[in-house]
Amino acid sequence: MLKVAIIGAGAISSAHIEAYLQFPDRCQIVALCDIYPEKAEKKVTEYKLDAAVYDDHTKMLERGDIDLVSVCTPPYTHSEITINFLDSGKNVLVEKPMASSLEECDAMNAAAESNNKMLSVISQNRFRTPMMKLKSVLDTKLMGPIVHTQVDSFWWRGHSYYDLWWRGTWEKEGGGCTLNHAVHHIDIFKWMNGMPSEVTALMSNASHENAEVEDISVAICRYNDGSLAQITSSVIHHGEEQQLIFQGKNARVSVPWKVKASKSKGNGFPEEDPELEEKIQHYYDELEEVQYEGHTGQIDDVLTALEHGIPVLIDGKQGRQTLELISAIYESASTGKTIKLPLTKDSLFYTMEGTQKNAIHFYEKKTAIENFEDNDITVGGKYE
Secondary structure, three states: OEEEEEEOOOOOHHHHHHHHOOOOOOEEEEEEEOOOHHHHHHHHHHOOOOOEEEOOHHHHOOOOOOOEEEEOOOHHHHHHHHHHHHHOOOEEEEOOOOOOOHHHHHHHHHHHHHHOOOEEEOOHHHHOHHHHHHHHHHHHOOOOOEEEEEEEEEOEOOHHHHHEOOOOOOOOOOOOHHHHOOHHHHHHHHHHHOOOOEEEEEEEOOOOOOOOOOOEEEEEEEOOOOOEEEEEEEOEOOOOOEEEEEEEOOEEEEEOOEEEEEEEOOOOOEEEOHHHHHHHHHHHHHOOOOOOOHHHHHHHHHHHHHHHOOOOOOEHHHHHHHHHHHHHHHHHHHHOOOEEOOOOOOOOOOOHHHHHHHOOOOOOOOOOEOOOOOOOOOOOOOOO
């Protein structure tokens, strides 16, 4: 029985709590922590937990009965909290984004390695049937080489979203929609298609003049084989439609699922290729549904890894790679230059200080409320 602690009792903590509670024979939540302890107390009562409440995570470090810690705090705190727990012998599952800088990611990964502990980064949308099926289809190479990818990470957030005290600043949130919303799709994109060789990007703040950070960005990625990808990150799109489209030389596949195949007439114009479409569709239909989806699926993966001593699907190195691509988008959009990958320690955006100094500050954040009364949130995943 693995003993679990949860740090941060904000809205996203409920997804972690509910996921752990799906596995009562495998784990038990024994502690919750929040700088506003009344929020943690409320979660304990709401979910009928037999768990201690803390107002400072450092008070929990010496507990010898904690095996796994879920870090559900604002991004700027991820590195310190994660490293503290790794150094005290705990395994850590940290919410996205992994950290606010590549420097912090490197320190977190070094702590996990030196302490021989697991570090996993939340990307719950990998653990959805449409995503797992699409990844399997892409691995068959039936579409031929991928020549273009379209990533639409469309979300919508009202003006008051950035009134929360830690949101909307480069210092505390680490960025805007590219980092804190599109991180899901950027992770899935590079998991499915690999890392590009260079990035050219633009970003803007079109609807949230109470935030320093961007509310929309558009990036063009180039691969060494000449293929291109475009990534749109937004919190100004009504409907929150989200999709990934992979165009191969022979066929197109996507989430939400669609397959279309073409072959060439003698004059170069297209005609349908029903045989290839049927082959791809049959393979897709034969793939099994995932047993657990979203946060529950990822927490099942983490518990399984700890129980059997096997790797997690999403480790700290993958979490760092996702932030690397996001950092390249920010560097390109802020400097007007095309940025080559991989980034080095000389990158303007390698450190938190470098990001704060060099990123475009669109507006001054003037409103800072402690908490919202309404904690209902949307977490995406409309992929059917």
